[in-house]
Amino acid sequence: MHRHEGHAACHADADDMLARAEAVCRERGLQFTPLRRDVLEAVAESGKAQGAYDIAERLSAPGKRVAPVSVYRALDFLMEQGLVHRIASRNAFIPCAHGHAPGEGVIFLICRSCGGVDEASSVEVEGGLGRTLERAGFTPVHSILEVEGDCGACRERMQAP
Amino acid sequence: MHRHEGHAACHADADDMLARAEAVCRERGLQFTPLRRDVLEAVAESGKAQGAYDIAERLSAPGKRVAPVSVYRALDFLMEQGLVHRIASRNAFIPCAHGHAPGEGVIFLICRSCGGVDEASSVEVEGGLGRTLERAGFTPVHSILEVEGDCGACRERMQAP
DNA sequence: GGCGGCGGTGATACACTGTAACAAACCCGC
DNA sequence: GCGGGTTTGTTACAGTGTATCACCGCCGCC
Ligand SMILES: [Zn+2]
Ligand SMILES: [Zn+2]
Ligand SMILES: [Zn+2]
Ligand SMILES: [Zn+2]
Numbered sequence: 001m002h003r004h005e006g007h008a009a010c011h012a013d014a015d016d017m018l019a020r021a022e023a024v025c026r027e028r029g030l031q032f033t034p035l036r037r038d039v040l041e042a043v044a045e046s047g048k049a050q051g052a053y054d055i056a057e058r059l060s061a062p063g064k065r066v067a068p069v070s071v072y073r074a075l076d077f078l079m080e081q082g083l084v085h086r087i088a089s090r091n092a093f094i095p096c097a098h099g100h101a102p103g104e105g106v107i108f109l110i111c112r113s114c115g116g117v118d119e120a121s122s123v124e125v126e127g128g129l130g131r132t133l134e135r136a137g138f139t140p141v142h143s144i145l146e147v148e149g150d151c152g153a154c155r156e157r158m159q160a161p
Numbered sequence: 162m163h164r165h166e167g168h169a170a171c172h173a174d175a176d177d178m179l180a181r182a183e184a185v186c187r188e189r190g191l192q193f194t195p196l197r198r199d200v201l202e203a204v205a206e207s208g209k210a211q212g213a214y215d216i217a218e219r220l221s222a223p224g225k226r227v228a229p230v231s232v233y234r235a236l237d238f239l240m241e242q243g244l245v246h247r248i249a250s251r252n253a254f255i256p257c258a259h260g261h262a263p264g265e266g267v268i269f270l271i272c273r274s275c276g277g278v279d280e281a282s283s284v285e286v287e288g289g290l291g292r293t294l295e296r297a298g299f300t301p302v303h304s305i306l307e308v309e310g311d312c313g314a315c316r317e318r319m320q321a322p
Numbered sequence: 323g324g325c326g327g328c329g330g331t332g333a334t335a336c337a338c339t340g341t342a343a344c345a346a347a348c349c350c351g352c
Numbered sequence: 353g354c355g356g357g358t359t360t361g362t363t364a365c366a367g368t369g370t371a372t373c374a375c376c377g378c379c380g381c382c
């Protein structure tokens with residue numbers, strides 16, 4: 001199970017993310033182009049899930065426009081390499097700092113107050129889900145598990161304003 | 162745990178669904194209007210998840226057009242009453258024949274081959290998820306769990322064509 | 323050097339999904 | 353009949369994602 005440790009830590013993570021991404025791409029013989037780098041950085045810098053159009057706007061500057069379609073292509077690439085996750089319930093994207101094992105289930109903890117998204121995993125949930133699917137005669141290919149609620153920090157902030 | 166028993170059973174379910182929906186609305190003092198009835202019927206008749214625009218098109222006839230916005234409103238109502246589920250990973254809707262207990266988690270089994278969606282539930286998964294969230298200091302409000310894969314019928318069909 | 327394939331990007335247009343705002347119709351109790 | 357809440361129609365718009373084609377840069381090959 002993994003937790004973000006606050007915005008400072010997230011920010012520090014951004015550089016790590018970029019270094020790791022470059023290593024992953026080099027290792028797999030893929031190109032970590034400037035656009036892909038910028039998109040990943042934009043996703044990693046903000047502590048919350050970013051929409052593709054938000055990223056496009058953030059990367060655009062007067063005179064240099066980045067079209068959403070380019071962002072989508074970069075995101076597709078980054079998702080294939082496991083560097084970014086898509087949050088289906090938000091139509092948004094987050095960076096992934098954990099090299100997940102293939103087939104490992106991920107639980108997204110989405111805070112409705114601060115918009116932050118943490119990742120967790122649980123062998124208990126995974127095992128139970130596997131048994132449930134087997135009983136149902138269903139062969140899984142991939143699954144999404146997203147929980148919306150209040151993160152610890154926001155809950156404390158609400159109790160003692 | 163629940164399984165569809167094929168298209169014939171789904172079709173038979175449609176009438177039951179409508180009767181149950183009418184009973185639920187009467188009991189809660191809500192209106193089960195013709196539009197809401199038609200939308201629920203459209204969702205229930207097809208064995209697969211339907212998009213809002215698909216439903217609008219299906220309900221439209223030459224001379225009588227049903228706008229998507231009307232379908233969305235009916236779907237919102239039906240979802241509030243627990244008669245319809247939204248499948249976030251598909252932007253689509255399915256009927257629900259099981260009166261879920263409040264707070265009960267639902268697992269959607271989405272067949273990538275036939276497009277059918279079954280519902281399952283598992284106290285094991287639910288308990289494991291609850292403990293995982295508690296460890297993470299996260300207070301859940303609601304969660305979605307959707308699994309894409311191959312249903313039993315489609316897997317058999319693929320093995321022996 | 324020239325050439326052709328290949329992956330990445332730019333640019334435009336388009337399809338699909340969902341919501342806001344306002345007016346008209348409907349229902350129901352007074 | 354009247355007033356007020358709910359439902360529906362209609363239009364317009366915002367947000368999300370994809371198709372298509374052209375262009376560029378790179379690298380291997382002739
Ligand atoms: Zn991850
Ligand atoms: Zn929070
Ligand atoms: Zn259900
Ligand atoms: Zn199937």
